[in-house]
Amino acid sequence: MAAPRAHPAGRAPRGAAQRLRRRLARLRTLPPVRRPRPCPAPPPAAARRRAGAPVPARDPPRGGADLSRLRPGALAPGDRRAPGRRDAHLERGALVARLVSGPRPPGARPGLRDARLGRAPPARSARRRVSALLSIRDLTLGFAPRGGAAPAGAVLRELRLDLARGEVLALVGTSGAGKSLLAHAVLGLLPPNAELSGEVWFAGWRLDADTLPALRGRRIALVPQSVTHLDPLMPVGRQVALAARRAGVPDPGAAGFRRLGLDPALRAAHPHALSGGMARRVLLLAALVGEPDLVIADEPTDHLDPAGAAAVLEALAAVARRGGAVLLVTHDLVSALPFATRVALLRDGRLAGTEPASAFAGDGEGIASAYGRTLWRALPQNGFGANA
Ligand SMILES: Nc1ncnc2c1ncn2[C@@H]1O[C@H](COP(=O)(O)OP(=O)(O)OP(=O)(O)O)[C@@H](O)[C@H]1O
Numbered sequence: 001m002a003a004p005r006a007h008p009a010g011r012a013p014r015g016a017a018q019r020l021r022r023r024l025a026r027l028r029t030l031p032p033v034r035r036p037r038p039c040p041a042p043p044p045a046a047a048r049r050r051a052g053a054p055v056p057a058r059d060p061p062r063g064g065a066d067l068s069r070l071r072p073g074a075l076a077p078g079d080r081r082a083p084g085r086r087d088a089h090l091e092r093g094a095l096v097a098r099l100v101s102g103p104r105p106p107g108a109r110p111g112l113r114d115a116r117l118g119r120a121p122p123a124r125s126a127r128r129r130v131s132a133l134l135s136i137r138d139l140t141l142g143f144a145p146r147g148g149a150a151p152a153g154a155v156l157r158e159l160r161l162d163l164a165r166g167e168v169l170a171l172v173g174t175s176g177a178g179k180s181l182l183a184h185a186v187l188g189l190l191p192p193n194a195e196l197s198g199e200v201w202f203a204g205w206r207l208d209a210d211t212l213p214a215l216r217g218r219r220i221a222l223v224p225q226s227v228t229h230l231d232p233l234m235p236v237g238r239q240v241a242l243a244a245r246r247a248g249v250p251d252p253g254a255a256g257f258r259r260l261g262l263d264p265a266l267r268a269a270h271p272h273a274l275s276g277g278m279a280r281r282v283l284l285l286a287a288l289v290g291e292p293d294l295v296i297a298d299e300p301t302d303h304l305d306p307a308g309a310a311a312v313l314e315a316l317a318a319v320a321r322r323g324g325a326v327l328l329v330t331h332d333l334v335s336a337l338p339f340a341t342r343v344a345l346l347r348d349g350r351l352a353g354t355e356p357a358s359a360f361a362g363d364g365e366g367i368a369s370a371y372g373r374t375l376w377r378a379l380p381q382n383g384f385g386a387n388a
């Protein structure tokens, strides 16, 4: 705004003074500007390293989310404030936009794209310890008993898992092993009675109620297992557009739908008019739209024919190729193998081993863990464990 010209007499003429008074009166009627709550700056890298936190070489936030305002590791293990609140939305069949995107963080600018998007990860220095993109440390999860029920044991136990940029880590295990809970625990989307301990770090940031809202749907995205996470009352095209807006990127429109093998005409359809496989691809599109660094995909190939499954896995592998990482929860190990770099085996809430994907070949001799060998040999194409 141009500065008002000074009047030679030192006072504005009457007409100008009236105009100024009117302007001031208009300004007073506007709602006050709300400033985001100031957060202390993050501690220096050295202090974070001393505290045992993984420290990235150089990994500033992007996508418009100013994480320099957030405190890494602000909450003690077990703090469940945000997860509980968010799960209320989840249990109500919460909107995919909210699940994959979350609210816009203070200071985030819509439409702002980071120039680093799509670039390779920073070069590793031999002298500097560079951590994984995602580090899960001693994660234990149980549920407080409800209504006088006997306390159940932990459903995830002392999990330690690292995921580096460029990796697609397939997380496999039998039904009920805890795969979805692990995915939800990373994203802070657990029910209020969940009791969580341990730590999850992403790009040097402790994931907690302070950091997650700024990261979810921007740098970390979830493809949920259930398609009920789509809003039943909103056309799916609008849901994708909403996810894009929250991530601060343009709506991919018809092109986005085509990219995942979906007819663009489906944008106007409500979720009930989509097949299970179509709905799953819409969820994937909504998750990938903001080009996140980390994608946690929970059974993204369910209900898909082999060609559809390959297209979905290819889209996920592309995330890793551009320098991101994917945690791929799947029952279908065989389909995932060509796209996975490693396989993590979850058994009754415990990690039974992590193996290179290349070990899952032939009779499974190259698989280090006994559980991995058993799972591999139990597959129909491997003789249902006849040689185990
Ligand atoms: N809210 C909850 N309260 C209590 N127990 C729960 C809750 N949610 C999940 N569980 C239990 O935790 C265990 C792991 O569930 P989870 O959904 O993570 O399994 P999963 O490995 O994803 O299985 P699937 O392959 O069938 O999807 C199950 O025994 C389940 O009953």
Ligand code: NI
Pocket: 179, 180, 181, 225, 298
């Ligand atoms: Ni599951």
